[in-house]
Amino acid sequence: MSTPTPTIPREVLDLLPLPPLNTLTDAQERGSVCVWDPTEDPLTAETAIDLGERWADGSHWFPRACRTHTETALRAGAEATA
Ligand SMILES: [Zn+2]
Numbered sequence: 001m002s003t004p005t006p007t008i009p010r011e012v013l014d015l016l017p018l019p020p021l022n023t024l025t026d027a028q029e030r031g032s033v034c035v036w037d038p039t040e041d042p043l044t045a046e047t048a049i050d051l052g053e054r055w056a057d058g059s060h061w062f063p064r065a066c067r068t069h070t071e072t073a074l075r076a077g078a079e080a081t082a
Contacts, residue, residue, distance in 0.1 A: 036073070048065070
């Protein structure tokens with residue numbers, strides 16, 4: 001608990017567009033690797049941002065991402081809806 005996680009509202013994270021589930025690796029589906037980049041180092045409790053429960057094809061999953069990609073997606077989403 002050394003570095004405080006930036007507070008991003010739950011409802012914003014829930015609306016972030018994610019890559020299609022069928023394009024992700026098993027590690028990404030489990031949330032152990034950034035959902036936007038399977039080549040990144042595995043996420044840790046300190047680096048991961050929980051993107052919330054998602055449903056796809058009748059099953060649910062719990063994507064997580066690094067802070068960098070989450071902030072990039074937040075900016076892209078803000079521009080798309082502006
Ligand atoms: Zn990432």
